Structure formats: structure tokens, C-alpha cells
Amino acid sequence: MHIIGLAGWSGSGKTTLLSRLIPAIKARGLTVSTVKHAHHTFDIDQPGKDSHTHRMAGATEVIVASEKRFALIHELRDEPEFSLGALLRKLSPVDLVLIEGYKRDPHPKVEVHRVALGKPLLHPSDPAIVAIISNDSLPAATVPVVGFGDIEAIADLMLHHAAPTAIVED
Numbered sequence: 001m002h003i004i005g006l007a008g009w010s011g012s013g014k015t016t017l018l019s020r021l022i023p024a025i026k027a028r029g030l031t032v033s034t035v036k037h038a039h040h041t042f043d044i045d046q047p048g049k050d051s052h053t054h055r056m057a058g059a060t061e062v063i064v065a066s067e068k069r070f071a072l073i074h075e076l077r078d079e080p081e082f083s084l085g086a087l088l089r090k091l092s093p094v095d096l097v098l099i100e101g102y103k104r105d106p107h108p109k110v111e112v113h114r115v116a117l118g119k120p121l122l123h124p125s126d127p128a129i130v131a132i133i134s135n136d137s138l139p140a141a142t143v144p145v146v147g148f149g150d151i152e153a154i155a156d157l158m159l160h161h162a163a164p165t166a167i168v169e170d
Contacts, residue, residue, distance in 0.1 A: 002162035007103035008112035009119040031094040037101030
């Protein structure tokens with residue numbers, strides 16, 4: 001498996017860009033999975049659902065399965081957050097894993113940037129950033145800058161810079 005990330009400030013368009021990139025990469029005959037880092041508490045099950053009841057009763061892991069999909073919920077309790085490497089090892093093999101977030105980790109990343117947010121570029125202080133996706137003029141950029149609308153060029157760039165999962169350490 002190979003990995004590449006999308007990094008940027010909240011509201012920069014990472015999720016929207018991923019929703020356009022995944023079909024473009026799949027159209028090339030590749031399989032794709034994603035890992036999304038959340039900086040907040042989140043739930044994929046809700047009070048009143050059996051899985052939630054199991055988890056609240058103390059189960060460490062709950063699998064919810066149907067004929068269409070399954071989800072594994074692992075409650076960390078007092079355990080530390082899993083590293084990106086540990087999470088990648090939990091995925092079934094695919095050609096490419098797109099990572100949203102984990103902007104401080106050293107895997108290759110494409111920065112998604114919008115000047116209107118008023119946030120600084122992560123590049124050039126992050127040497128793992130291989131390109132920037134932006135519709136704004138960024139004369140200080142020392143890596144390629146590609147517009148949001150050029151999905152095929154973004155896909156080319158990401159596939160070119162994707163690295164084996166082995167580069168991610170625990």
C-alpha cells in the first residue's frame with residue numbers, strides 16, 4: 001500500500017477535494033481507502049442503538065455488521081491514541097490510502113490552502129509537503145501549486161508522490 005496525505009487548516013476544503021479525488025483515482029483502476037483524523041470526540045453510533053449500549057456497558061470493541069458494510073468501534077478508554085502507523089496496519093490492503101489530517105506527521109502531504117481563511121501556509125516549514133492545492137497566487141511557494149479544479153493533475157501529483165506505508169513509524 002502507498003500513502004499520501006492532505007493537510008490544511010479547518011475549512012480549507014480537504015474533505016471536498018477528497019470527495020472529488022477518490023472517484024478520479026478509482027477511475028484509473030486503483031483501490032482507495034482513507035484515514036481521517038478528528039481533533040474532537042466523535043461517535044458513529046448513537047444512544048438507543050444496540051452498539052452504543054454495548055460500548056457504554058464497557059465493551060472494548062464493538063462490530064456492527066450488515067450485508068452491505070461493517071464498522072469496528074474501538075473504545076480507547078484510558079489507552080493512548082493509536083499512531084497513524086498502527087491505524088494503517090488495521091486497513092485491508094488497497095493501492096492507495098489518502099490521509100486527511102495528521103498534518104504534523106512526516107508522511108508526504110499535499111497542502112490545501114485558501115488565503116481567505118487568514119491562516120499561514122504549512123509549507124515551507126513542513127518538508128513533507130510536496131505540493132499546494134490553491135486557487136490563490138502563492139509567489140513564496142517552492143513546490144508546485146495546482147488549482148482546485150484540476151483534479152486529474154492533482155491525482156497525478158498525489159500518485160507520483162505517494163510513499164509505501166513502511167515510511168510511517170509508530
